[in-house]
Amino acid sequence: MMTFFPTPYPDEILYSVFARYHEKSPNFNGSETARDLFNVKRIVCSLEFPTLLANLVRNMPLNSPFDVDRLILEHTLFPYYTVFLSLENRGIIRRYMLHGDVEIYNKITGIINPLAENKFLRFCPKCNKEDMERYGELYWHRVHQIRGIYICPHHKIPIYNSSVSFEDNKYKYIAATERNCVVETEVVYEPKTYEKLLIIAEDMNWILNNPEIKTKIKEQYLNQLKILEYATVNGGLRQKNLITDFETFWGSEILQMTHNTIRKTNNSNWLLKMGWNKATIEDPLKHILFMRFLGLSPEVLFNQNVGYLPFGKGPYPCLNPVCKQYKKHIIENVEIKNNYKTKSPIGYFTCPECGFSYLRRGPDKSIEDRYRYSRIVDFGDYWREELIRLLKYNSVPTVAKLMGTSHTTVYDFIKRLNVTKQLNQ
Amino acid sequence: MLDLIHNAQYKEQIISEYKGNPFIEALPQITSSEEVVSKLANFPPYNKEERQLDNQYRAHLVGRLYDVFQPLMIHLDLESRISRVIRQGYVARNVLEKSFVSNNYRSTAGSFTLLGVSGMGKTTVVNRILSMYPQVIVHSKYKDIPLSRYQVVYLRLECSYDGSIKGLCLSFFSKVDEILGTDYYSRFGSGKLSVDNMLVAMSNIAKNISLGLLVIDEIQNLSKSKSGGADRMLNFFVTLVNTIGLPVLLIGTPEAMGVLQGKFRQARRGSGQGDLVFERLDNDINFKLLVNAIWGYQWTKRPTALTDELIDTLYDQSQGIIDITVKLYALAQTKAISSGVEIITPELIKQVADESLRLVKPMLNALRTGNVMEVARYPDIYTGNIDISYELPNRNRFIIPTTSRPSVVENNEKQIKVKTKKIPPSAENDIRVMVQNKGEGLTAYDILKNHGLIKGFEVI
Numbered sequence: 001m002m003t004f005f006p007t008p009y010p011d012e013i014l015y016s017v018f019a020r021y022h023e024k025s026p027n028f029n030g031s032e033t034a035r036d037l038f039n040v041k042r043i044v045c046s047l048e049f050p051t052l053l054a055n056l057v058r059n060m061p062l063n064s065p066f067d068v069d070r071l072i073l074e075h076t077l078f079p080y081y082t083v084f085l086s087l088e089n090r091g092i093i094r095r096y097m098l099h100g101d102v103e104i105y106n107k108i109t110g111i112i113n114p115l116a117e118n119k120f121l122r123f124c125p126k127c128n129k130e131d132m133e134r135y136g137e138l139y140w141h142r143v144h145q146i147r148g149i150y151i152c153p154h155h156k157i158p159i160y161n162s163s164v165s166f167e168d169n170k171y172k173y174i175a176a177t178e179r180n181c182v183v184e185t186e187v188v189y190e191p192k193t194y195e196k197l198l199i200i201a202e203d204m205n206w207i208l209n210n211p212e213i214k215t216k217i218k219e220q221y222l223n224q225l226k227i228l229e230y231a232t233v234n235g236g237l238r239q240k241n242l243i244t245d246f247e248t249f250w251g252s253e254i255l256q257m258t259h260n261t262i263r264k265t266n267n268s269n270w271l272l273k274m275g276w277n278k279a280t281i282e283d284p285l286k287h288i289l290f291m292r293f294l295g296l297s298p299e300v301l302f303n304q305n306v307g308y309l310p311f312g313k314g315p316y317p318c319l320n321p322v323c324k325q326y327k328k329h330i331i332e333n334v335e336i337k338n339n340y341k342t343k344s345p346i347g348y349f350t351c352p353e354c355g356f357s358y359l360r361r362g363p364d365k366s367i368e369d370r371y372r373y374s375r376i377v378d379f380g381d382y383w384r385e386e387l388i389r390l391l392k393y394n395s396v397p398t399v400a401k402l403m404g405t406s407h408t409t410v411y412d413f414i415k416r417l418n419v420t421k422q423l424n425q
Numbered sequence: 426m427l428d429l430i431h432n433a434q435y436k437e438q439i440i441s442e443y444k445g446n447p448f449i450e451a452l453p454q455i456t457s458s459e460e461v462v463s464k465l466a467n468f469p470p471y472n473k474e475e476r477q478l479d480n481q482y483r484a485h486l487v488g489r490l491y492d493v494f495q496p497l498m499i500h501l502d503l504e505s506r507i508s509r510v511i512r513q514g515y516v517a518r519n520v521l522e523k524s525f526v527s528n529n530y531r532s533t534a535g536s537f538t539l540l541g542v543s544g545m546g547k548t549t550v551v552n553r554i555l556s557m558y559p560q561v562i563v564h565s566k567y568k569d570i571p572l573s574r575y576q577v578v579y580l581r582l583e584c585s586y587d588g589s590i591k592g593l594c595l596s597f598f599s600k601v602d603e604i605l606g607t608d609y610y611s612r613f614g615s616g617k618l619s620v621d622n623m624l625v626a627m628s629n630i631a632k633n634i635s636l637g638l639l640v641i642d643e644i645q646n647l648s649k650s651k652s653g654g655a656d657r658m659l660n661f662f663v664t665l666v667n668t669i670g671l672p673v674l675l676i677g678t679p680e681a682m683g684v685l686q687g688k689f690r691q692a693r694r695g696s697g698q699g700d701l702v703f704e705r706l707d708n709d710i711n712f713k714l715l716v717n718a719i720w721g722y723q724w725t726k727r728p729t730a731l732t733d734e735l736i737d738t739l740y741d742q743s744q745g746i747i748d749i750t751v752k753l754y755a756l757a758q759t760k761a762i763s764s765g766v767e768i769i770t771p772e773l774i775k776q777v778a779d780e781s782l783r784l785v786k787p788m789l790n791a792l793r794t795g796n797v798m799e800v801a802r803y804p805d806i807y808t809g810n811i812d813i814s815y816e817l818p819n820r821n822r823f824i825i826p827t828t829s830r831p832s833v834v835e836n837n838e839k840q841i842k843v844k845t846k847k848i849p850p851s852a853e854n855d856i857r858v859m860v861q862n863k864g865e866g867l868t869a870y871d872i873l874k875n876h877g878l879i880k881g882f883e884v885i
Contacts, residue, residue, distance in 0.1 A: 003605055003634045004574030026629035028622070032612065062563050063432060065571040136523030 001059045002036050005066065009131070009139050014075045015047045015121075016140035019175035030172040044170050047121070047145055048077045048112065049093070051100030072097060079211035080146060080204065081111050084282045111282040115259035116147035120161040121174075123181045124152035138176035143205050148258040148285045150189070150197045153205035158187040196254050203288045203298050213302045217287075220301055221274055223308035224294045226345075227363070233310075233338040233345045239272060246271055249293045258285055310336065310345040310363030312370065319349075319373055320356035321404035322386045327371065336362075348377065355380030376405075387413060431559040433576070435567060447567040448515040448576050448635055453558060455512075461504045465553050467494035468718070476724055483724040483762050490755045494546075494553060495718035497711050503539065503701060504554045507674065510535055511558070511578065511637045514672035518635065521570065532670035536662060538644075538685060539676045541703025542806045544748030547676050548642055555579045555640070561604055575605060578637040584677075588650030590658050593641070594623040601630060624661055631671050639665065644677030645805065647684045655684050678805035705745035705792070705806075712740055715747060719754055726767040738771035742778040744792040749785065756781050 006020045022033040034043045037059060038052040057068050072078045072094065082090045122144045131138050144152065144159050152159050163180045174180070189197060225231035230242045243262055247255070255261045262271055273281050274290050281287070291301050300306070307313075315329040335348040339361065350357040357380065358373035379387075383403070390399045391414070400407040433451035443449040456464065469492045475483070514534040517525065524530045541547045555578075562576040580600055585592025598610040613626045631639065641662075647655040665671045675681070679702075706712045716739060720731045729735075743749035756777045757769050766773065782789070788806055791799035800806065859876060860869045867875075 001605075001607060003607060003630075007571055007573070024629070024633060026609070026613065026626040026633065028626075061565075061573050061575050062430060063565040064573040065565045066573060132527075134523070136525075136527030136529070 002061060005060045005064060008066075008071070008075050009135060011142045012075055012139045013047065013077070013142040013145055014050050014071060015045060015173065016176065017075065018045070018050075019173035020137070020139065022173045023175045033173060034171070042171060045166075045173055047118075047166070048081065049097055050076060051097055054098040068098060069094075073211075075142065077142060077146060077208070080208040080284055082282075083207055083211045083213065083284055084217065084287060085111065113147055113259055113283050113285065116285070118145060118147060118161075119165055119167065121145065121164045121166075121176070122159045123162050123176060124155055124157060124159050125181070125183050126155040126157055127152060128176070128178075128181055132178070138178065138181060140176050143201075143208055146204050146208070148260075149201050149204055150257065151194070151201040153198075153201045156198055158189065160187065190253075192251070193253055193257075196250065197257070199292060200254075200258070200285070200288055203292070204284070207284055207288075207298050210298075210302065215302060215305055217301070218276075220296070220306045221290070221294065223306045224296060226308045227306075227310070228294060229344075229363075232343040233336055236343070237272060238343075243269070243271060246290075246293050250289060255289075258289065260286055260289060311347045311360065312364055312367075316349050317371060318351035318353065318356060319358055319371065319404075320351060320354050320380065320383055321402070322383060323351060323354040323356060325351065325353045346374075349373075350378075351380070354382035356383055384413075388417070430561045430563055430575075433562045433564045433567070442516050443512060445521070446515055446519045447521065447564055447572065448518065448562075448637070449512050450567075451562045451564065451576060452512065452578065452637075455508060456504075456557070458501050458505075461501055461557075462496045464557050465494060465496040465500060465504070465550070467492060467553075469493065469722075471722055476726055476728075478724075480762050484759055486724050487722075487755050487758050487762075490719055490722050490751055490758075493719050493722060493751070494549070495715050497706075497714065499701075499703060499711075500550050500554075503550060504557075506537060506701065507551075507554050507638065510537065510672045510674065514637060514670060515635075517670050518632075520572065520574070520635070521567070530670065532667050534666050534670040534672040536666045536673040536675065538681075538700045539674065539703065540679055540682060540685075540700065541676075542705055542746055543678045544746045545703040545705070546747050547703055551640060551642075551674070551676060552581070555581065555638075558637075574633075574635065576635040576637070577601070577604065579640060580604075580636055580638070581640040581642060584641055584643045584646040586646055586649075588647040588654055588658070590654065590661065591620050591623065593658065594620065594627050597627050597630075601634065605634065628665060628669050628671075631665065632669050636671055638672050638674055640674045640676065642676045644675045645680035645684070647677075648680060648804075659684075680804035683804070706740075706747065707745060708737065708740040712736070712745060712750075715750065716754075719751055723758065723769075725758060725761045725769060729769040734771055735769070735774070738774050741793065742774055742782075742789070744789050746789075749782065749789070753778055753782070 002021065002025075004021075004024075006017050006024070008014070008017045018033065018037060021037070022030065025033060025036060027033045027036065030045075031042055034040055038055045039059065040052065040055075043052065053068050053071065057064065057066065057071075060066060076097070078093065078097065082093055085093070121140055123138075124141065124144055127141055127144070128138050143149065143154075150159060151157065160181075160183050162176065163182070164174045164176075222231060222235060225237070225242075226233060226235075230238050230245075232238075247262060252261070260270070262269055270281050270286055271290070274286070288298070291298065296306065311334050314332050314334060316331040316334060317327045318325045318330050320326060330353060331349050331351055337346045337348065339346050342361075345362040346359055347362055348357065348359045355378065357377040359375050359377055360369070360372060361374045364370065387399065387403060387410070390402060391410075394402070396410050396414075397407050400410045403410070433447065435447060435450040436452075436454060438444045438446075438450055469489045471489075475486055478486070517530045517533040519525055522530070539547055539551070558578045560578055562578065564572040564574050564576060566572060580597070582593060582596050582600060585596065595610065595614050598614045601607055602610050609626070609630060613623055618626070647658060650658065662673045662675070666673055675685075677685075706715065713736060716731065716736050723729065739750055739753060743753055753774055754769075757774050760777050761767055761769055761773060778789075779786075788803045791803065792806065856873065859872055
């Protein structure tokens with residue numbers, strides 16, 4: 001049990017709170033601290049998924065204001081790493097963090113990229129300077145320990161490795177000090193690389209603090225893929241285009257730095273799984289790379305529905321020139337089908353008033369496109385009646401003009417009309 | 426454990442240094458002297474009808490006398506010092522202050538020493554004063570800042586019987602374990618750790634539990650510690666005061682004075698509140714107050730009014746030592762009850778003193794006669810100064826004959842001895858001359874003594 005528990009600083013990772021506890025405690029070694037904190041003799045210090053937190057809270061002084069779920073949410077990387085998990089799986093990991101069941105560790109390896117593991121605890125020199133001035137001591141920031149982050153999202157400067165390595169200190173909690181956080185050589189990234197790294201870092205920070213997805217991610221991705229024509233209306237991926245465009249968008253440097261290079265030959269390429277309904281990619285970094293490539297920010301992706309609307313939002317106008325509702329927005333829905341050859345979307349529009357039906361090859365490029373059709377599917381009864389009515393008094397070219405069609409169509413129509421008349425007679 | 430623990434309630438502070446410090450704000454309000462008196466005083470119930478009970482019951486009732494506590498001026502002084510020392514000590518140790526967090530603070534702690542003749546109720550009064558504070562305060566939230574820690578306002582330890590540091594550490598660990606439920610004793614008290622490591626652990630724990638005041642009783646035991654032990658212990662207290670900022674209150678009989686004066690100079694420098702000595706009471710208003718307070722507790726069948734003569738007799742027999750005074754009065758009552766006299770007279774008191782206080786009689790006699798030499802034989806009642814650095818005799822006044830060292834010429838082949846001359850006794854003040862001119866049947870000892878070369882014990 002503990003006689004005090006240090007109050008965590010904003011965005012301080014729990015490991016750091018434990019380290020500060022250890023430093024102030026009378027304990028001479030890590031196992032004594034482990035006993036104070038968790039009632040166990042030995043525990044591997046986990047940065048990302050600390051375990052036995054239920055014991056931790058029980059060992060705190062009476063009436064402790066710290067609640068397990070708040071600690072997990074505000075002082076571990078749990079919210080970031082599990083944001084793309086199902087509620088059920090999130091619950092499993094939460095339980096694991098509370099009671100520490102070793103078997104569940106396999107679950108965790110799926111959501112973190114083992115290649116991107118940090119060998120050292122990391123820090124931002126400006127954050128450290130501010131902390132020293134504000135609080136009088138340093139601490140390990142949560143956001144700096146995310147796998148694949150290179151820039152401090154607050155100060156927009158590179159993050160550095162401290163001299164504290166995990167390999168050597170598996171059973172020790174080591175607090176940040178001015179001695180182990182030293183910038184030896186200043187890091188400067190290429191401006192282009194820097195910009196990309198900054199976007200990634202900012203998105204990571206945003207997700208860390210807003211770990212709530214209100215939309216269906218897979219649908220969002222697929223819709224956006226369709227909009228950008230990386231996917232057909234039926235959901236087929238244009239794999240080659242997608243991979244090459246993705247690689248040129250991020251550049252091989254970034255992909256290497258984040259340990260997310262694409263293996264073209266491999267069918268189990270993570271990039272292609274992004275849009276698949278059955279496959280699961282849970283590493284948030286991959287999602288960030290993917291969503292940014294699709295031009296989405298996490299804020300939009302998580303909160304706003306990305307509709308696949310190649311013809312814009314309804315209602316759509318009726319394009320029957322003789323209809324009373326001509327060019328008025330009366331058609332509520334569009335039926336989208338796939339073009340066999342070009343795989344581009346085709347919209348089918350039918351006026352409920354006159355039965356006039358047209359189709360247009362999409363997607364629309366501008367608002368004027370709404371008044372264009374590629375082909376008329378069916379003229380509708382009203383149109384036919386009107387044609388017969390007009391033909392009684394007018395010449396064929398005039399009728400064609402009035403009906404918004406060519407005279408061949410009108411002749412064609414008359415021919416067919418006569419045939420039916422003869423048949424009726 | 427649980428009944429000791431209080432949830433922190435933060436109170437508005439008047440003094441600006443005390444504002445914004447959760448540890449100080451959680452303490453009870455600073456009390457006025459009237460409140461202190463009413464809180465310190467303890468007057469057990471007394472019923473006049475009890476006087477009519479049978480002897481055997483009354484003999485038991487007399488025991489109630491020992492529970493009477495009458496606050497005196499010096500107690501108020503002590504209370505105020507303790508109150509100041511605790512609060513002052515917390516000023517620099519504000520967990521919310523970044524200078525404290527970065528370990529870069531100036532200690533505001535002061536230590537002070539309470540010395541007093543055995544039987545003056547030092548321990549009792551300190552306990553009573555400390556019980557005005559909650560011992561453990563739990564902090565969980567201070568002005569929207571979540572805090573999770575215990576504040577132990579005071580901890581009372583007894584200096585181990587042999588004055589060893591290890592004993593002190595061990596009793597510290599077990600005391601903390603007792604009030605907080607920790608396992609420090611088994612962890613740090615086992616044989617694994619050296620005393621130095623124990624001290625490190627102890628000072629860390631004191632810091633962790635935000636200890637307000639460390640009271641160390643029976644400090645005179647230090648004089649029994651092994652050579653250098655007292656020194657180390659006192660240095661450790663200085664460290665506590667100066668580096669951790671933990672106020673320390675040392676309590677002891679005057680026997681501790683030698684240790685403290687000889688070796689506690691550094692610590693005294695750090696003592697912000699000065700030292701307090703509980704002298705024996707003088708036969709003045711204070712003593713009267715005390716006797717008045719206990720006099721009401723009378724179970725003899727015939728009530729005896731308090732007269733000056735009785736007070737004087739009590740004073741004379743007890744020499745102003747509170748414990749003895751109360752005991753005498755109680756014993757006199759039992760005697761009056763058992764013998765059927767049922768009245769308390771000066772003679773009875775004297776008789777009881779002769780019969781029942783035989784063990785302390787020599788000490789009391791020494792105090793009564795005022796013979797410094799006699800009193801000094803009992804270090805726990807002697808409150809005078811023991812000046813170790815007495816004046817050295819003037820060396821130049823007398824010639825102590827010395828032979829000059831034989832000068833040896835270093836040579837590889839042989840050593841040539843140079844004969845040394847004896848210095849003949851010549852000067853008047855050569856001690857050899859003095860001794861030779863003795864006469865009158867005096868021994869050499871007497872002569873040297875007469876010349877002041879040998880000091881008698883009474884000179885000190």
